[in-house]
Amino acid sequence: MNIQRFVETRKAKGLSQADLAEGVCTQATLSRFENNGHVPNLKILNKLCNRIDFPLSDLFPKVGVRYSEVVEKMNQAEFFLITSKYEKAHQLIKSITVDTIEDSPLMLRYHYLNGFIMIFQQQPIMDILFTFDQILLEEETSESTIFRLLAYTGIGMVYSRENDLNKAEFYFNKVLEKIYNYPAKSMEDTWRVLNIVYNSGVFYSKIDELEISDALLLYAVTICSDNHVTYYLAKAAIQLAKNAIIKKEPTDNILELIYDARAYSKVNRNEIALAELAKLEESVLDSA
Numbered sequence: 001m002n003i004q005r006f007v008e009t010r011k012a013k014g015l016s017q018a019d020l021a022e023g024v025c026t027q028a029t030l031s032r033f034e035n036n037g038h039v040p041n042l043k044i045l046n047k048l049c050n051r052i053d054f055p056l057s058d059l060f061p062k063v064g065v066r067y068s069e070v071v072e073k074m075n076q077a078e079f080f081l082i083t084s085k086y087e088k089a090h091q092l093i094k095s096i097t098v099d100t101i102e103d104s105p106l107m108l109r110y111h112y113l114n115g116f117i118m119i120f121q122q123q124p125i126m127d128i129l130f131t132f133d134q135i136l137l138e139e140e141t142s143e144s145t146i147f148r149l150l151a152y153t154g155i156g157m158v159y160s161r162e163n164d165l166n167k168a169e170f171y172f173n174k175v176l177e178k179i180y181n182y183p184a185k186s187m188e189d190t191w192r193v194l195n196i197v198y199n200s201g202v203f204y205s206k207i208d209e210l211e212i213s214d215a216l217l218l219y220a221v222t223i224c225s226d227n228h229v230t231y232y233l234a235k236a237a238i239q240l241a242k243n244a245i246i247k248k249e250p251t252d253n254i255l256e257l258i259y260d261a262r263a264y265s266k267v268n269r270n271e272i273a274l275a276e277l278a279k280l281e282e283s284v285l286d287s288a
Contacts, residue, residue: 002059007034009054024048070096070106075188077113082191082231084272086120093117108147111135115154116195119161128158146182146192149175153196160203169207172200187227194220194232202239210243217243230264234273237261241280251288255281 010020021030024047025040032038039045042056049056073092080089093114101107115131132151138144156171175196184190201216220236223229241257258281265273 003034003037006049006052006054006059009052013052015052020048020051024051070101074106074109074113077117078188078191081113081116081120082195083268083270084120086117089113090117090121105143108135108138108144112147112150112154112192115151119154119157125158125162129155145178146189149179149182149196150192153199156203157199160206165207168203172203176200184227187229190223190227190229191231194223194229197223198232198235198239201236205239205243205246208246210247213243214240230267234261234264234268234270237264238273238276238280245280245284251284254284258284 010017017030017034018027021027025044029040029044030048033040033045040048045059046056049059073096077089077092080086080092093110096110098107098110101110111131111134115128115135118128118131132154135144135147135151140148152171152175156168156175159165159168159171179193179196179200182193184193197216197220201213201220204210204213204216217236217240220232224231224233224236237257238261241254241261244254244257258277262274262277265277
């Protein structure tokens with residue numbers, strides 16, 4: 001509520017709390033409202049507002065307007081995260097004033113984005129874990145489920161980065177217990193499920209569980225196909241090609257995966273992926 005504006009209007013009218021409250025409520029009731037945010041019943045609140053010519057509707061925040069700029073920044077930052085433009089994502093997240101979204105559901109999304117950006121920018125492990133703890137320490141609700149799964153994924157990724165693979169696997173296992181049954185409700189939700197499935201596939205490749213890795217990556221490809229999402233197709237295909245190299249599959253099979261990934265990367269104009277694929281192709285041809 002915009003209580004501060006209410007107080008400023010009262011003072012501008014030259015009224016003390018006692019003056020405004022007279023005949024409407026006790027001064028203590030008004031003081032609790034102005035100083036502690038304890039809202040009286042609407043009839044009393046409406047009378048107080050009328051006495052200082054303050055529209056009752058102005059007390060209530062315009063949520064859509066208030067958060068629209070922040071949501072747009074988060075949407076763009078999430079897109080940059082998907083397309084591996086981590087510095088651009090970082091700059092957007094850094095430009096958000098956290099005070100404006102405190103006590104709102106957007107804080108969970110803020111911590112998720114910030115945590116993943118920190119991972120890819122090689123930030124210290126304790127700082128990253130603290131960021132994800134901001135999600136995990138919140139009360140669990142249906143709306144928070146996907147962000148909790150993302151937090152577990154991020155923690156698994158950072159332990160994997162530190163080569164603490166037992167701890168990493170513990171967190172990835174927690175994710176995989178639930179992600180298959182998670183009902184994505186929006187395109188952003190689909191992106192987040194893909195983030196989890198893809199990074200889980202990368203981890204299981206790292207610990208030489210290639211069958212599990214391939215299954216997860218092929219699941220990511222299926223999600224992309226079913227939802228007409230292309231951004232993770234290239235990533236999944238690149239990792240499948242890397243898995244095929246580890247398994248010493250025929251060169252033609254590996255090159256086919258590389259060429260598929262290149263086609264997806266061109267569609268998305270993903271220069272980072274294209275550069276990685278060029279090096280991968282060169283190493284495969286050199287060893288053929």
